[in-house]
Every structure is written in structure tokens, then in C-alpha cells.
Amino acid sequence: xxxxxxxxxxxxxxxxxxxxxxxxxxxxxxxxxxxxxxxxxxxxxxxxxxxxxxxxxxxxxxxxxxxxxxxxxxxxxxxxxxxxxxxxxxxxxxxxxxxxxxxxxxxxxxxxxxxxxxxxxxxxxxxxxxxxxxxxxxxxxxxxxxxxxxxxxxxxxxxxxxxxxxxxxxxxxxxxxxxxxx
Numbered sequence: 001x002x003x004x005x006x007x008x009x010x011x012x013x014x015x016x017x018x019x020x021x022x023x024x025x026x027x028x029x030x031x032x033x034x035x036x037x038x039x040x041x042x043x044x045x046x047x048x049x050x051x052x053x054x055x056x057x058x059x060x061x062x063x064x065x066x067x068x069x070x071x072x073x074x075x076x077x078x079x080x081x082x083x084x085x086x087x088x089x090x091x092x093x094x095x096x097x098x099x100x101x102x103x104x105x106x107x108x109x110x111x112x113x114x115x116x117x118x119x120x121x122x123x124x125x126x127x128x129x130x131x132x133x134x135x136x137x138x139x140x141x142x143x144x145x146x147x148x149x150x151x152x153x154x155x156x157x158x159x160x161x162x163x164x165x166x167x168x169x170x171x172x173x174x175x176x177x178x179x180x181x182x
Contacts, residue, residue, distance in 0.1 A: 049070050089102070101114050102167055108171060112135070126153065140172065
């Protein structure tokens, strides 16, 4: 009897429920470099490989962990002069990664931020210039508090908070590993 029941299930339609996937790539690394620095800028790969001790030190100062062992970093020169750093990073939004780039001047101040890829279904407003421009001029002396010095976007709280934490973490990396390498 049980065998007849199992054999009769072959005709029962099966439904598969999947969450809709959403991903948008907005900029390549060279496009982001051109937006954050002038066309005359040159970029030298200075990617850093972090040990577990270095990652712990970054977490202690930034308050968020350094997930990547290898951080993509470029030293930037304009007209033969050191102009700053260009760093590409990923943070988690709500469920998916957000790939972004930050430019940091030699003094450790954010010059700009661009979103390269946004993979969430909601909260794409973090790409808007009006929101990203809030990071311009930020240093480690700033509070890095959501709704205190960077506004929250309703429906994108995790994306906003994690980008805020990510930029702070990149400034910590600058302080610990790049400021003396200029």
C-alpha cells in the first residue's frame, strides 16, 4: 500500500520558490579610478596581504572585522606627485555584497566614494551622489555613526551602516599600513 502511494506521487506538481536575484554592476575599477582621480593619475598596485594578527588589529581599531586577506589597494600619483590611495572593498548589504571604492588623500581624509556593484533588491539609493558625498572629508576623528554624521536611508539601513563601517575600516588600514608608505 505504501509503495502504491509513493508511486502515485509522480504526478504531483512540484513548486520551486526562489527569491528573485538582483545584481547591478555600475562601474569597473578603471571607471571608478577616473571618477575619483583626474585623467592624468597613474595607479600602482599596492594590494596588501593581511595576517590574522593584522586583521585583529584592524578590527580592534575599526570595530568591524577585516574579512579579506588580500585588500586591493592602488597608490595614486598625479603629475609625478603622490595624490593618495584608491581602495576597492566589499561589505555585506542585507544579504549580498556591495562592492565600492574609496579614494583617500595622503592626510587620511576621504576624497570620494563610488559604488561599483550593488546586489541587493532594495536600497540602491546608496549609489546616489547626495548620499555618497557625505563621506567626503571624513577622517578617523569623525564619529562614524549612522544618523549622526551620515544619514540613514529607509529600507537600506544595513547597507548604509555596513558601508559606513567599511569606510572607517579602510581609514584604519590607511592609518596602520599606508600613511607611512607614502
